[in-house]
Amino acid sequence: MSTPAALQDAPSARSGTRTVLVTGGSRGIGAGVTKELVARGRNVAVGYRSGREEAERLRARTPEQVMPVQYDLGDERTAASAVATVLERWGRLDALILNAGQWRGGRLSEMDAQEWWRIIELNLGGVASLTRTALPALLRSDDPSIVVVSSVVGVIGHAGDTAYASAKAAMIGFARSLAKETGRDGVRVNVLAPGFVDTDMTAQVPASARAGIARSTLLRRLGAVEEIARAAAFLSEDATYCTGTVLSADGGWSI
Numbered sequence: 001m002s003t004p005a006a007l008q009d010a011p012s013a014r015s016g017t018r019t020v021l022v023t024g025g026s027r028g029i030g031a032g033v034t035k036e037l038v039a040r041g042r043n044v045a046v047g048y049r050s051g052r053e054e055a056e057r058l059r060a061r062t063p064e065q066v067m068p069v070q071y072d073l074g075d076e077r078t079a080a081s082a083v084a085t086v087l088e089r090w091g092r093l094d095a096l097i098l099n100a101g102q103w104r105g106g107r108l109s110e111m112d113a114q115e116w117w118r119i120i121e122l123n124l125g126g127v128a129s130l131t132r133t134a135l136p137a138l139l140r141s142d143d144p145s146i147v148v149v150s151s152v153v154g155v156i157g158h159a160g161d162t163a164y165a166s167a168k169a170a171m172i173g174f175a176r177s178l179a180k181e182t183g184r185d186g187v188r189v190n191v192l193a194p195g196f197v198d199t200d201m202t203a204q205v206p207a208s209a210r211a212g213i214a215r216s217t218l219l220r221r222l223g224a225v226e227e228i229a230r231a232a233a234f235l236s237e238d239a240t241y242c243t244g245t246v247l248s249a250d251g252g253w254s255i
């Protein structure tokens with residue numbers, strides 16, 4: 001199939017290896033994204049907060065393509081050092097996959113105000129501050145892209161998740177606004193909203209609740225890390241005419 005004329009005229013990824021920073025890239029969905037991008041031949045900076053060993057295990061498989069970087073959503077200094085480390089090693093940053101997130105359940109009536117704001121600040125504030133720090137480097141890429149990992153609960157809400165779901169919903173507003181701010185510079189900003197995926201984050205959810213979620217999902221099953229990872233890679237680098245979109249990867253749970 002020939003390339004559409006509009007795409008031929010569009011700036012193509014410059015020569016060299018596309019370089020991506022995946023936050024929370026050491027475990028769960030982020031580790032899946034790391035593996036998917038490595039398989040696609042990318043350089044991947046794997047953000048970890050405290051689990052360096054997991055990140056090192058990913059590096060051991062393909063040391064020339066993977067570099068662990070310490071990054072904590074709640075510590076703006078680590079955003080600056082993570083971006084600086086990537087630029088030092090590879091001299092470029094083409095994409096962010098803002099996957100790191102922290103879940104803390106609780107109904108509004110059960111959560112004190114301090115904890116409630118902490119979850120919002122950590123999840124939403126972390127995404128905003130790393131993006132702000134990385135933007136100058138991204139703007140030097142020929143195909144800069146940001147994928148914000150939200151959640152199905154940010155789209156449809158979920159009882160017992162008011163703080164987390166608020167943060168995930170706000171990320172959608174953040175991404176769409178940023179898409180409007182940076183579209184003219186060629187930056188694509190998209191949101192991925194996964195459904196229930198089996199990871200450490202969801203390990204405490206009882207079997208009966210999992211079964212209930214599977215039953216209310218059109219595909220009648222939970223998601224696999226690899227499926228979410230492919231959707232993230234699609235938004236990051238295949239979806240070249242998509243910006244400001246929210247891609248639900250939830251087996252039809254949200255409709």
Ligand SMILES: NC(=O)c1ccc[n+]([C@@H]2O[C@H](COP(=O)([O-])OP(=O)(O)OC[C@H]3O[C@@H](n4cnc5c(N)ncnc54)[C@H](OP(=O)(O)O)[C@@H]3O)[C@@H](O)[C@H]2O)c1
Nearest residue numbers: 024026027028029049050051072073100101151197199201
């Ligand atoms: N699993 C699901 O069903 C589901 C559904 C919808 C959306 N999501 C979203 O998908 C993303 C990944 O979830 P997951 O299930 O893969 O989580 P996970 O298995 O708990 O893995 C979390 C990853 O994020 C890192 N991380 C945790 N807290 C961090 C912090 N404060 N700062 C920086 N990094 C931090 C962890 O690094 P360390 O090992 O160093 O702590 C780890 O690499 C999250 O944003 C989550 O909200 C998940």
